[in-house]
Amino acid sequence: MxxxxxxxxxxxxxxxxxxxxxxxxxxxxxxxxxxxxxxxxxxxxxxxxxxxxxxxxxxxxxSNTINDQRYGSNVVAYRARRGQGPVRIRNELRRAGVAAEDVEAAVIGAAEGDSPDFVKRAREVRARKFGPEIPRDRKERAKQARFLQYRGFSNDHIRAALEGDLEDGEPDLS
The missing domain is CATH 1.10.10 (Arc Repressor Mutant, subunit A)
Structure with missing residues (x-):
């Protein structure tokens, strides 16, 4: 309440x-x-x-007491540890009023090693939710892909987490 x-x-x-x-x-x-x-x-x-x-x-x-770049880096690190992907993190930073260049610098900085690798993080999130078994049927793959997309991972991260490219004929997840 x-x-x-x-x-x-x-x-x-x-x-x-x-x-x-x-x-x-x-x-x-x-x-x-x-x-x-x-x-x-x-x-x-x-x-x-x-x-x-x-x-x-x-x-x-x-006086550098508030710094949008530092704030962005902190949010990226925190949200990545919680299992969220770069798309969702970007949206959160935009809602917080952080300038576009600071948002990109924070997310790119995280991808370059300041924070956990998003592909590795997507695999961990998928395994924690669905178990270590990689899905083989189309329906289960789509379900797990939707989950990862909701968490804010890009198509590349989702494909890597599901170990390999999606089969032809499946809808694009972007």
């Missing part, structure tokens, strides 16, 4: 005070990493005005 939305207990003076908004931003960042866009949304939802949010976020970006 969701909690009811929390009403802002901030006074009008606090919503425009840059020191108060900076303190809240630091408080949020002490709990977990945020992208610049996520931090703006979170602060705006708390009741801070744009005039107080923008300079604080810009200052945190300048």
């Amino acid at each position: 969701r909690r009811p939305a929390r009403k802002s207990s901030l006074s009008d003076a606090q919503t425009v005070d840059p020191n108060h908004s900076r303190s809240y931003a630091i408080f949020l960042l002490s709990r977990r990493d945020y992208s610049a866009s996520e931090l703006r949304k979170k602060m705006k939802g708390r009741g801070y005005v744009e005039d107080a949010i923008i300079p604080v976020v810009d200052d945190l970006l300048a």
